[in-house]
Amino acid sequence: MAAGKSxxxxxxxxxxxxxxxxxxxxxxxxxxxDSPEDxxxxxxxxxxxxxxxxxxxxxxxxxxxxxxxxxxxxxxARRQRRExxxxxxxxxxxxxxxxxxVDARAAADALKALPEPQREIIIAHIWGGLTFExxxxxxxxxxxxxxxxxxxxxxxxxxxxRSPCTEHTTKKN
Amino acid sequence: xxxxxxxxxxxFLAACLCATxxxxxxxxxxxxxxxxxxxxxxxxxxxxxxxxxxxxxxxxNAATVLKTAALMLVEHRDKEALDKVAKWGGMPLEQxxxxxxxxxxxxxxxxxxxxxxxxxxxxxxxxxPLQEGAAMLLPDLAAYRNMARLLAxxxxxxxxxxxxxxxxxxxxxxxxxxxxVAEGRILINGLVGSAIASLMLDATGDLMQAPDAPSLYWALxxxxxxxxxxxxxxxxxxxxxxxxxxxxxxxxxxYLSPRQWAEVFxxxxxxxxxxxxxxxxxxxxxxxxTYTDAKRHLLEKGRPPEELEAMPVLQVVAxxxxxxxxxxxxxxxxxxxxxxxxxxxxxxxxERVVAEAxxxxxxxxxxxxxxxxxxxRFHQMRFERRIAGLRAVEAMxxxxxxxxxGLPARLEExxxxxxxxxxxxxxxxxxxxxxxxxxxxxxxxxxxxxxDAFRYEIELVR
Amino acid sequence: xxxxxNEEELRDVERSLARLRPAAAGIDRDELMFxxxxxxxxxxxxxxxxxxVLVALVASLAGAGTTWLARPAAPERIVQVTVxxxxxxVVELAxxxxxxxxxxxxxxxxxxxxxxxxxxxxxxxxxxxxxxxxGAAPGGTIDDLWRDLGIPPRHRARKAWAxxxxxxxxx
Numbered sequence: 001m002a003a004g005k006s007x008x009x010x011x012x013x014x015x016x017x018x019x020x021x022x023x024x025x026x027x028x029x030x031x032x033x034d035s036p037e038d039x040x041x042x043x044x045x046x047x048x049x050x051x052x053x054x055x056x057x058x059x060x061x062x063x064x065x066x067x068x069x070x071x072x073x074x075x076x077a078r079r080q081r082r083e084x085x086x087x088x089x090x091x092x093x094x095x096x097x098x099x100x101x102v103d104a105r106a107a108a109d110a111l112k113a114l115p116e117p118q119r120e121i122i123i124a125h126i127w128g129g130l131t132f133e134x135x136x137x138x139x140x141x142x143x144x145x146x147x148x149x150x151x152x153x154x155x156x157x158x159x160x161x162r163s164p165c166t167e168h169t170t171k172k173n
Numbered sequence: 174x175x176x177x178x179x180x181x182x183x184x185f186l187a188a189c190l191c192a193t194x195x196x197x198x199x200x201x202x203x204x205x206x207x208x209x210x211x212x213x214x215x216x217x218x219x220x221x222x223x224x225x226x227x228x229x230x231x232x233x234n235a236a237t238v239l240k241t242a243a244l245m246l247v248e249h250r251d252k253e254a255l256d257k258v259a260k261w262g263g264m265p266l267e268q269x270x271x272x273x274x275x276x277x278x279x280x281x282x283x284x285x286x287x288x289x290x291x292x293x294x295x296x297x298x299x300x301x302p303l304q305e306g307a308a309m310l311l312p313d314l315a316a317y318r319n320m321a322r323l324l325a326x327x328x329x330x331x332x333x334x335x336x337x338x339x340x341x342x343x344x345x346x347x348x349x350x351x352x353x354v355a356e357g358r359i360l361i362n363g364l365v366g367s368a369i370a371s372l373m374l375d376a377t378g379d380l381m382q383a384p385d386a387p388s389l390y391w392a393l394x395x396x397x398x399x400x401x402x403x404x405x406x407x408x409x410x411x412x413x414x415x416x417x418x419x420x421x422x423x424x425x426x427x428y429l430s431p432r433q434w435a436e437v438f439x440x441x442x443x444x445x446x447x448x449x450x451x452x453x454x455x456x457x458x459x460x461x462x463t464y465t466d467a468k469r470h471l472l473e474k475g476r477p478p479e480e481l482e483a484m485p486v487l488q489v490v491a492x493x494x495x496x497x498x499x500x501x502x503x504x505x506x507x508x509x510x511x512x513x514x515x516x517x518x519x520x521x522x523x524e525r526v527v528a529e530a531x532x533x534x535x536x537x538x539x540x541x542x543x544x545x546x547x548x549x550r551f552h553q554m555r556f557e558r559r560i561a562g563l564r565a566v567e568a569m570x571x572x573x574x575x576x577x578x579g580l581p582a583r584l585e586e587x588x589x590x591x592x593x594x595x596x597x598x599x600x601x602x603x604x605x606x607x608x609x610x611x612x613x614x615x616x617x618x619x620x621x622x623x624x625d626a627f628r629y630e631i632e633l634v635r
Numbered sequence: 636x637x638x639x640x641n642e643e644e645l646r647d648v649e650r651s652l653a654r655l656r657p658a659a660a661g662i663d664r665d666e667l668m669f670x671x672x673x674x675x676x677x678x679x680x681x682x683x684x685x686x687x688v689l690v691a692l693v694a695s696l697a698g699a700g701t702t703w704l705a706r707p708a709a710p711e712r713i714v715q716v717t718v719x720x721x722x723x724x725v726v727e728l729a730x731x732x733x734x735x736x737x738x739x740x741x742x743x744x745x746x747x748x749x750x751x752x753x754x755x756x757x758x759x760x761x762x763x764x765x766x767x768x769x770g771a772a773p774g775g776t777i778d779d780l781w782r783d784l785g786i787p788p789r790h791r792a793r794k795a796w797a798x799x800x801x802x803x804x805x806x
Contacts, residue, residue: 009671011668011671011672014667014668014671015664015668018660018662018664018667022660022662023656023657023658023659023660024657025660026657026658026660026661026662027657027658034428035428035429035430036661037430037432037660037661037662037663038428038429038430038431038485040660040662041430041431041662041663041666041667041670042483044667044671045482045483045667045670045671045674048671048674049482049674072428075428076428091658091661092658093657093658094655094656094657094658095655095656095657095658095659104655107652107655122652126649126652126653127653127657151645154645154648154649155645157648157652158644158645158647158648161648161651307746307747307748309746309747310746310747311747311750312763314750314762315762315763318759318762359747359751360751360755361747361750361751361754364751364754364755364759365754365759365762368758368759369759416747416748430661430662430663431663431666431667431670432661432663432666435663435666482674485666486666486669486670542748544751544752544755545752545755545756548755548756549755552755
């Protein structure tokens with residue numbers, strides 16, 4: 001989605017945003033809370049309700065998702081625990097593809113083990129496609145700080161995911 | 174022969190009609206006839222009991238043993254014998270085929286032994302899988318009904334054999350069994366427990382009429398009141414919304430996706446059943462019909478509009494339906510807590526509450542899920558009235574035993590022991606002595622059926 | 636950790652991770668479109684909620700390419716679709732029945748509710764007969780158990796009921 005002037009939100013645009021960014025936004029939300037789909041839907045609806053384009057809407061969506069997910073997570077922690085028949089526990093972060101050199105589960109576990117600033121920046125950059133400047137606006141830091149967190153996080157991931165021969169070593173939290 | 178005049182014919186026909194109407198009226202009311210003998214109070218006073226005291230019981234969970242007894246009963250696979258037991262239950266004592274009855278009781282001796290072992294335990298935790306909700310199956314209950322019939326039959330045979338101590342012990346076992354069954358936390362357990370206790374009361378009536386039977390006045394008085402308390406079950410099913418999908422109990426606290434909410438409403442559809450009468454219960458349909466009202470309801474309650482907009486449609490609907498349920502459930506439940514004589518009018522109004530709920534979308538679930546509360550309370554009170562009635566008859570036996578006279582002309586003449594009131598009305602029973610027979614009765618309740626009437630005709634024999 | 640990283644190695648990690656595809660979003664697309672249409676239609680234009688729902692419904696049914704604008708003219712653009720009638724016909728509230736007289740249903744109402752209401756109306760006789768209540772014990776019968784222990788069922792001692800046994804061993 002290229003940066004550009006504001007444009008009204010119509011069904012076609014909404015549909016395209018959902019197709020292109022829905023998965024990555026959900027992954028971004030999933031690191032904070034148990035109901036990432038709700039959070040992402042909230043963000044899209046907020047976009048529609050705002051009745052105007054936001055320049056490049058994608059970073060805007062990431063910011064809304066982040067704020068909302070953190071808020072939901074805080075509320076959830078205060079609520080009584082309950083077992084939901086329909087709730088899905090321990091949802092996979094990535095699709096499994098056994099041909100890939102990095103195991104999806106191992107990658108998810110390694111990401112979960114990272115400090116939050118590193119994790120959220122890695123997700124936003126690799127899967128969200130955001131630049132470090134855009135990421136800085138989302139999380140509230142400078143682009144250089146964002147880049148530094150990114151490099152540190154990748155380095156940690158490299159250590160965690162490094163595997164002698166064909167075995168993967170993972171540390172589960 | 175002189176021809177009858179038209180007026181005479183009319184008078185005759187009118188008389189016939191009146192007599193027929195009276196006969197029909199009388200036929201509709203079931204009468205229990207008791208032929209009792211005078212009896213002094215036992216010494217010591219609590220020599221006989223119909224419910225074990227706590228210290229007499231064995232530690233442990235009655236449910237495990239009673240379920241074993243149920244399994245044993247099923248294992249016998251003798252439906253024919255159990256059908257006979259059911260038939261014998263309604264037969265007058267003197268008509269029971271003794272040898273055949275003894276043979277059947279011997280056949281089921283193991284079951285009876287385990288019922289006794291279970292009934293005399295201190296506590297009872299049925300540990301039903303309540304998480305199954307309304308899909309829960311309770312196959313044991315039919316077995317408990319048969320176990321109760323066997324127990325009552327045993328007591329009646331012991332009465333026939335003049336083994337009154339044995340019969341009282343068996344009745345004690347039976348009332349304890351009934352009390353344990355009723356501890357199941359759900360309404361049907363209470364109803365079945367109450368029915369089991371009624372079978373024991375039938376046999377108690379037989380014992381009261383047996384030659385030289387002891388006075389059971391204090392044994393009946395010592396029975397817990399209410400013997401079967403449905404309060405916990407009613408609260409569980411109404412306030413606890415026991416059989417709702419749990420997500421619908423506190424929907425405002427749930428954070429489900431729209432798809433998850435749709436699943437919840439589909440499971441609700443399974444609960445209430447789908448079919449032509451209830452219409453389609455598709456979540457989309459529910460949302461489209463109720464969402465506007467639901468939103469308005471929440472706005473009126475002070476929910477911020479932006480918060481409302483952010484909520485999934487079905488969550489808004491869920492809150493609305495829950496609030497609608499709560500309103501009517503509390504309206505019905507409050508009368509449960511009032512003493513029955515004062516609560517009757519309120520309980521009668523429950524049907525109106527439910528009928529009106531149907532006209533309002535927020536009351537949709539009330540029509541489908543709420544139990545007939547007034548009927549449940551009536552069950553409970555009718556049973557209590559029976560106990561009170563038998564106590565009153567026992568009071569007459571004591572009175573006759575003390576005074577050496579016959580039945581009292583008025584209940585107020587009985588001074589030795591208190592005569593219980595009719596618990597359904599909070600006032601004395603109606604009593605009349607006519608031609609040496611006493612009639613103890615209570616008016617037919619508005620919500621009662623003819624078979625629910627109370628009328629004892631008592632004869633004192635020597 | 637800070638300091639220089641092996642940039643080439645980090646690029647390798649980055650490329651490997653990028654090949655992973657985030658799991659499917661799990662967002663109900665229809666629901667989102669419905670809500671979005673609703674959100675777009677309501678607001679300062681002051682549309683009645685019911686009309687707004689219809690507008691959103693029709694808009695979402697009309698498919699992609701529809702532009703939602705909160706202009707007062709929006710209701711006029713919504714065509715002559717009498718949505719309300721089919722919508723309101725979908726759900727028919729069940730008529731009130733006295734306890735025990737439940738309507739016939741093509742799919743059985745939850746077992747407990749049916750049983751509860753029948754027993755309330757008819758008493759204990761409404762309980763299913765023993766044959767329909769389960770038959771043989773699940774997982775084998777007691778006779779099977781005796782057989783497993785090497786004791787034929789016929790030889791299993793049964794306590795005979797003695798009519799004049801008096802109080803049981805409990806007392």
